[in-house]
Amino acid sequence: MNGGQLAVAALDDWGINTVFGIPATHVIEIYDGLRESRTIRTVVARSDQHAAYMADGYARRLRKPGVAVVTGGPGLAQATPGLVTAWADSSPLVVITSDLGPEARARRQAGVPHEIYDARGLAQSTGAHVFVADSPEEVYETVSESLTACKVGRSRPSVCLLSRGALEGSAESTFIRPVRAPSNGWNRSAPDPQQLSSVVRSLSEAERPLVLVGAGVLAARAEDLLDSFLESTGLPYMTTVPAVSAVDTGKPGYRGVVLNRKSRRVLSRADVILAIGASFGWATTGENSLELPGQLIHVDIDPTEFGKHYTPALSIAADAADFLEALLDSLPEMKKVSNRRDHDDRSSRCDGGAGTRNRWIAAIDRALPENNASVVVDVTMSQIALARDLTFSPARQFFVPWNAQTLGYAYPAALGVQTARKDAFVLAVIGDGGALYVLGELGTAVENDLPVCLLVFNNHSYGTIALAQDDMCEGRRFGVDLAQPDFCKVAAAFEARTRRVGSPEGLEDALKEAVADRRPGLIEALVPFDAFAVEEVV
Template sequence: MKMTGGQALAHSLRIEGIDTLFTLPGIQLDYFFDALWEIKDEFTIFHTRHEQATGYMADGYSRSTGKPSGFIVVPGPGVLNTTAALSTSYACSSPVVCITGQIDSHLIDQGVGALHEINDQVGLLAHLTKLSERGETPGEIPAMMRRASRAIQEGRPRPVSVEVSPDVLATVADVTLLEPETINHRNAADIDSDLIEEAAKLLGNAESPVICAGGGVLTAEAWEEVNELSEILGAPVLMTSNGRGIVDERTPRGLSGRFPTNELVPNADVILAIGTRFSMASNMGLGGGVTVTGKLIQCDVDRYEIGRNYPAEIALQSDAKLTTAAICEALRAHNKKRVSRDAELSDLKDRQTAGMAGMTWQAGMSNAIREVLPEDGIVVSESTQVGYFVQGGGFPVYKPRSFFTSGYQGTLGYGYPTALGVQVGNPDKVVVSVNGDGGFMYNVQELSTQAQYDIPLITLVFNDGLFGNVRRIQEQKYNGHSMSTDLNNPDFAALAELFGVTGYQVQSAAELKTTLSRAIADRKPALIEVQQPRTPDLASPFPMQQEPPRPVVELI
């Protein structure tokens, strides 16, 4: 069939089921957008005010729904603006497709200074994606998109990138579109029954087993199986920040945070790690790992993660849902009776709450959010003081896919646009975005996008006029040598109103609770600015020691 490269790309997206797109058009993509226009009713399309927001919104949409989505940006500086979002999607195993343009085919990598030219763009993006390809002719595009679609569905989902030059998008050629394909990414044949039997024997005879569950459980939609396994073993489920909500944290066996990690992991005789790289055994990014004395069974669809941070006694490279179900079945023949640990675990949770209660201000704000958020409400956290408290286990999470972080990337500024994507993917749920004033300003322009599409996200901006955590470190660890951390902020509530988003200002946890309740009831785009004490003046679970004075260097 005769069609342009742009039409081949648009129809291939439709065929592969990538029907939600976040875009920012530009000249190298004109033929593609013209083709999209012809079948625009097949897609849900949002355009943003900055390229980084296209990538973050796609990540939020895909992680919260489990469905693939795409973002479309121009090459060179356009796609470079999305790299923080791509690295976050990569860290958090998000099935996102980056669709970008190129310069004309005969100019690629020639260094002639064409508009938006960068060297080896496809190679650069390969470092941030599971697959990076270029369509050289219209006829190649359907197969390229099929490979991209398979990559985000098979094994561990991670972002992919495809690019097409404007001359290829404009060229008319014979193109054979592919038939839709259904991929069965769960194959019972991949389950090693002998290893399952070994794992069941080890777990069944354990005195104090612990299940460590990560984001891979949510990706595999294996939360029911993990809950069943926890019930069979009477074992606590220690959830990573990306795995929160697998088990309802109102129950004794649903736990998260450093405090229960430090108590449960060293005392476990057998640990089953499912869908997590088990980084708690190395350093967790905080300068010290947790002692592991028990035997580790590790289940992960990504073979490179097994044993990466601690040697696995039994390695199960397979789908988390099928594997956990198989272990549950095998345990029928091997599981010993155990005394209930619910009282012990409830006491542990109480001690965690008491230990975090010293952070009075953060606890008050976190409690205010939890008390009015519906059971199935969603929180997107950020790199800010209330965010750290929430991520650290101070905020109980009830449901799967109802709590999101930037994973090990710790991407400052990701929160607000990611939350917009989460709200787009979950239009009937209440979504709250927790931000500091520094991070929020990375994407403040997307207030325009929120208002334009009437996205009923509720955004909290905690304002202390500082890059607060850095300032705290400078003051408390580096002898008060503070620099580059003072912020000249606008009136955030007034700014939101100028964009058409309802703005509020509050001073206390009680006011936040009342105002958040009102915003939830209104179901309109809203921003609540919360006045925060200086971060260095807030209590912290990590007291700092002053560094010794540096040598005096006199060169003049």
């Protein structure tokens, strides 16, 4: 078996059944192995960058490694935005790529095709785990370790660098070894009973307790455990933006998503905050300006998060599922909140209720299926309104490049989400500024029969930058007014279904058609610049 076949064997043995990427000469052995595979589907993208986003979306939907295979040099360079995004949002993306051999790497600028100054350094700069194989005998284990590392403890991306000699050369199949997890200090263990008792006591004695749900709950697949805990205790709860679909936002205890002054007031009034899997990054806290005067109990699988932004009264290093399971066992000693005080004041919700929802977002909410649906959102003016006003639950999921704020992410990531769940309705929401990054992937959607609906809100502007210029440059705008093509004609050239609408009512009708039609398509919604005016985050 050559190195490419060994790489595919490692993917197969690990349970990977989908790979995204573009065939190229320096990874041709891997793609030849994928051609022969009966268990692994290959989705050919139109850009290495988008292949990484697709694999990221796939990984977030299934919460297992999403794999992109790209060529070394320029392919790896193009995939780095995907790695940066996966690192920022703790997603198990794995990029497998080629590299030069040791001698060529040592010479530097040898004039070899696809040469890069320091492939390992570039990969490491994204925060990814990096694994290298320079011989075919190392390939299987190196690929296996890259897959395992990204799911040990806090999810992180991995990069697997396979030299040309490793891919071209042959090794006996006896070199295939069982997958083993590298020892990197992330060991799951049961929460300390004394800490659990402290949590129960603090919540029981609190006058205004609040649960803050972070994306760590999703990563741990702990939605059901969380729901049981919230139902049993009656505690009110909020979520961070990336975690909004970890809960049912239509239930009485929901207090909204952390993103504006009203939600910040809810948090600032709480005397005890139980934060589960929340990292308190800049996008969530408004550059750490969020005030948390109450007692903070911080639960996270990554102990380096404790005290990074806020000093907890109690920190518990635990996987969210392990913590909630243990906490549920401790509940008999805790009284239900509704038996202790009237906490069910809906006026404290930061979304303000259905009557004040954005009309465009309300139209989307009415058209989307209640179950088996996913919404993937780009860096766009509608992002905050979508998180605030759409109804979400574990059956109606939300995906966003929240910490990296990566423009052009939503549509390729949505193709990955759709690949993971062919029966789901998947909506990608993007602005016209980001749309031109990704329209080529309509070809990927049509070719692979991926019925993602791409919704382009068109205001002929890089809207979020225009708003920033209004605020920071006293209204002096530059480089943000865009001349755009006819998006529907572009999509039609790919033989995708198209609609153009100019009102929320038209959008609702178009989306209902898309839900029923189940074909790759694009909806262009012509919107005024202030269509998604919301209260600022800070």
